Amino acid sequence: MKYDMLLLRYGEITLKGKNRGRFENAVISHIRSVLKDFPKAKIRKEYGRLYVELNGEEPEPLIASLQKIFGLTSISPVVVSSTELESIVETSSAFLGQMDMEEEVTFKVHARRVWKAFPHSSHEMNHLVGAPLLKKYPLLKVSMKDPELTLHVEIREQGTYIFCQTIPAVGGFPRGSNGKAMLLLSGGIDSPVAGWSSMRRGLEVECVHFYSYPFTSRLAKEKVIELAKVLSGYAGEIKIHLVPFTEVQTSFTGIGQDNLIITLMRRSMLRIAELLAKREGALAIVTGDSLGQVASQTLPSMNVIGRATELPLLRPLIMMDKNEIIRISKEIGTYETSILPYEDCCTLFVPKSPTTNPNLRVVENVEASIEKLPELIQDAFERTETLVLTKDYVIGEEEETGGVNEDWF
Amino acid sequence: MIYWDHAASTPPYEEVIQTMAEVMRQHYGNPSSIHRMGEDAAKLIKRSREVCAAALGVKPAEIILTSGATEGNNMAIKGTAFQYAGRGKHIITTATEHPSVYDSCLYLREHGFEVTFLDVDRNGRIHPDQLRSLIRKDTILVSIMHVNNETGAVQPLEAAGRIIKQCNPLTLFHVDGVQGFGKLHVDLQAWQADLYTLSAHKIRGPKGAGVLFRREGVQLHPLLSGGKQESGMRSGTENYPGIVAMAKAMRMAKEQLGTFGEQVGALRDELLAFIRTMPALALNSDEDGAPHIVNVSFSGMKAEVLLHSLEEHGMLVSTKSACSSKTSEPSRVLLAMGRSEEEASSAIRISMGLTNTKNDVERLKDALQDAVERLTPLMTGRNEIH
Numbered sequence: 001m002k003y004d005m006l007l008l009r010y011g012e013i014t015l016k017g018k019n020r021g022r023f024e025n026a027v028i029s030h031i032r033s034v035l036k037d038f039p040k041a042k043i044r045k046e047y048g049r050l051y052v053e054l055n056g057e058e059p060e061p062l063i064a065s066l067q068k069i070f071g072l073t074s075i076s077p078v079v080v081s082s083t084e085l086e087s088i089v090e091t092s093s094a095f096l097g098q099m100d101m102e103e104e105v106t107f108k109v110h111a112r113r114v115w116k117a118f119p120h121s122s123h124e125m126n127h128l129v130g131a132p133l134l135k136k137y138p139l140l141k142v143s144m145k146d147p148e149l150t151l152h153v154e155i156r157e158q159g160t161y162i163f164c165q166t167i168p169a170v171g172g173f174p175r176g177s178n179g180k181a182m183l184l185l186s187g188g189i190d191s192p193v194a195g196w197s198s199m200r201r202g203l204e205v206e207c208v209h210f211y212s213y214p215f216t217s218r219l220a221k222e223k224v225i226e227l228a229k230v231l232s233g234y235a236g237e238i239k240i241h242l243v244p245f246t247e248v249q250t251s252f253t254g255i256g257q258d259n260l261i262i263t264l265m266r267r268s269m270l271r272i273a274e275l276l277a278k279r280e281g282a283l284a285i286v287t288g289d290s291l292g293q294v295a296s297q298t299l300p301s302m303n304v305i306g307r308a309t310e311l312p313l314l315r316p317l318i319m320m321d322k323n324e325i326i327r328i329s330k331e332i333g334t335y336e337t338s339i340l341p342y343e344d345c346c347t348l349f350v351p352k353s354p355t356t357n358p359n360l361r362v363v364e365n366v367e368a369s370i371e372k373l374p375e376l377i378q379d380a381f382e383r384t385e386t387l388v389l390t391k392d393y394v395i396g397e398e399e400e401t402g403g404v405n406e407d408w409f
Numbered sequence: 410m411i412y413w414d415h416a417a418s419t420p421p422y423e424e425v426i427q428t429m430a431e432v433m434r435q436h437y438g439n440p441s442s443i444h445r446m447g448e449d450a451a452k453l454i455k456r457s458r459e460v461c462a463a464a465l466g467v468k469p470a471e472i473i474l475t476s477g478a479t480e481g482n483n484m485a486i487k488g489t490a491f492q493y494a495g496r497g498k499h500i501i502t503t504a505t506e507h508p509s510v511y512d513s514c515l516y517l518r519e520h521g522f523e524v525t526f527l528d529v530d531r532n533g534r535i536h537p538d539q540l541r542s543l544i545r546k547d548t549i550l551v552s553i554m555h556v557n558n559e560t561g562a563v564q565p566l567e568a569a570g571r572i573i574k575q576c577n578p579l580t581l582f583h584v585d586g587v588q589g590f591g592k593l594h595v596d597l598q599a600w601q602a603d604l605y606t607l608s609a610h611k612i613r614g615p616k617g618a619g620v621l622f623r624r625e626g627v628q629l630h631p632l633l634s635g636g637k638q639e640s641g642m643r644s645g646t647e648n649y650p651g652i653v654a655m656a657k658a659m660r661m662a663k664e665q666l667g668t669f670g671e672q673v674g675a676l677r678d679e680l681l682a683f684i685r686t687m688p689a690l691a692l693n694s695d696e697d698g699a700p701h702i703v704n705v706s707f708s709g710m711k712a713e714v715l716l717h718s719l720e721e722h723g724m725l726v727s728t729k730s731a732c733s734s735k736t737s738e739p740s741r742v743l744l745a746m747g748r749s750e751e752e753a754s755s756a757i758r759i760s761m762g763l764t765n766t767k768n769d770v771e772r773l774k775d776a777l778q779d780a781v782e783r784l785t786p787l788m789t790g791r792n793e794i795h
Contacts, residue, residue, distance in 0.1 A: 404456045408428045408653050
C-alpha cells in the first residue's frame, strides 16, 4: 500500500485540561526519538491532532514502532487528496484499487466535512464518493451497519484525508508524565511486566536489583541488566541500581527463623529501595506481586512486608493471572530473557516451608534481635552501583574484562 | 594462479582471520564452565547467535550452530525424520541436491522411509506442479536447495513453500542455502522455510562452522548425544573461534550482497557470452542462475583433462564428478538435467567471487580457447582409435 502520512490519536490525555499541553509535548518528544530511525518522516501537529508525514518512508516498520509509544491509542495510515470532488473520488478509487478484493466486502463511506466552505455536505459526500466506487468495484456491497470496510473521508481546507484502517496502539499516558517510582526488578517474568505496565501509565521508573555474590552468578546480574535494557527501549534510557545484598541476606540465616527468611528479605529490600527513592526523588515503589502467586504474595505476607516502607507500594499485576502476565512479557520482549535459568537472590536460602502467614510482631522482634541490621542496610545502600542503560548498551561494559569485543563481529 | 573454485571454498576475509586468531588467543575457556572464563566464552556465542540471526532476519533462539553444511543438512533431514516418523514416513527432495542431502535421504530410505525425487528441467529447475501432485498426508519433509552447487540453478522456493503449506501445513520445508547466501536475496519468511542450512567457509568465513535455522516450534531429534550444548540439539564443545568468525563473515556477506550480484554477475555474463562463441563447449548454466557459477561441458573429453589443462595456464577450476583413478563417473546433477553421459562426464565448474577481476576473466577466456584448441585434435584421435 502507498500512503502519504499517518494519523495518530491519543486517548485519555485529551481529558487533562491544563496539563494537556505538557502531555502532548511528552508524546511528541517520544515520537521524535522514534523518528530518528526514519529520517525522512516528519511530525506535524495540527488542530489537536498529530500526523507523521512519511515522505517515502515505509509505513509498516514505522507503524510497528509508533504502536509502542505510550499515550497513543490508534494509528491510521492516510492517503491525501486535494480538496476537490473529482480528485477525492479519484484518490478513493485508487486507494481501494490497491486492495486485493477476492470476495464480497461490505462497505460504506464515512465522509466528514470539517471545512464548512466545501460545497457538498458530509451526507452528500457519502453518496458522491460511494456511488462511483460501487460501480467500479463490483465486489463492494453497501452496508450501513457494521461494514467490513469503512472508507473515511475527512474534508479539510488544506487537503482531504482518506483512510480505512485504524490500528490500535498501546495507549496509556505519555512517557514520564506521571512522576517517578522505583521498580524492584528480579530476573523473573513478573517484575519486568510490572515495570512496563507502570511506564505505560506515564510513570518514570528506576530499577533496583539485589544480587548476592557468591550465591548468585555474574550471569544472573547480567540477565537483569538485559531485562532493564529491554525496558529502556520503551523509555529511551533507564537507570538500574545494583544493590549488593549478600551481607543483609546472610544475616538472616542461622537465627533459627528459616520460615521467615523471605519475609525478612523482602522487608529489607523495601527499606533499601526507600533509601534509593529518597535520593532519586521517587514517590513510590513498584513490585511484580500477584496475589497468592508465592508465599510472599499472600495477603498476610503482603501486609507484613509492606509495612516496612512508608512509600506507596504499586502492584500493577496484583489481580492478573500468570498466563496474562506471560502473554504481556512475550509481547514486550522480556520473556525470552526472563526464562533463562540463573538463580536470583530470592531463590536462594528458600526454606522448605516459607510462611504464608507471618506474624508482624514476631518479624519485628527478629529484626530487632539482629543488632547490625540497620547498619547492613545502610551499607548496602551506600555500596549500590548505578548504571544508565539505553537499548544500545553493551552488557559487560562496566566490567574491566569479559566484555564482548564488538570489533569481532 | 587464479582461483575459480569459490563454490568449493572461499578465501576468508582478512577480518575473519584476524577475529578468529584474536578470539583463540584471548579466550580458551569452555563455554559450559560456570566460572568467569566460561561465561565470557558463552557470551561470545550468544552475541554470535544474535548476529547470525539478524543476518537471516530470524530470532536468535532459532539458530543452531553446527560444524558446517553436511552436519546441518544431516541434522535437518534425519532429525526431522526421526522426530516425526510417527506422523509419516514420506520425504520429498530433488534429483540435484548436494550429497549431504541426497545421501541422507538414501540413508533414510534404507531405514524404512519412502523418498520421492522431484525431476528438474534442462535448466535444473523443479516444477511446482509436480511438487503439488506428490505431497501426501504422510509427507513429513520437503528438502529443496536454493542454488545448485554444480550449475548455479536457482529453485523457485517461494512457489514451493506456498504449495507445501497449502497441501499439507504439517509438512516441514528444508532449504539447503549453502550456495545462495550472500549471492542472492534470502527471505525465509516468504519461502515459509522451517529449516535452512548454511556453511561459513562458502561465504569467506572459516571451515568447521555452520548454521542451521530451525523455526520456533519445530522439533528435531538430535544426532549427537552428550553434553546437551545448543539447547540439546548438538552436543559437543562449541567451536567458538569459528562461530564468532562466521558471524562476522555472515554480516559482511549480507552487506556485500548487492555488490556481489552486480560485479560477479557481470563477470559471469562476460564468460557466458564467450563460451557461447565456442562450438565445442556446451553450457549447463545460464543468466537465470546464481551470479557466481558457470558449468560447461566439453563433450568427448574427460573433465579432469580440461581441468588440468586449464591448471597449466594457472586457472583453478573444478569438476563436480566424483573421480576414481581410472574412470570418471558422470555428474548425477547433469544427468538429471537431461544431459547425455558424455556431457555429464565432461563438465567443469567455474565459480567466482569478489576477488576475481575483469582481467582474470580475459585470462580465463584465453586459457579456455587454448585448451580447447589443443585438446580437440587429441579427442578426435582418441575417437578414431575406437
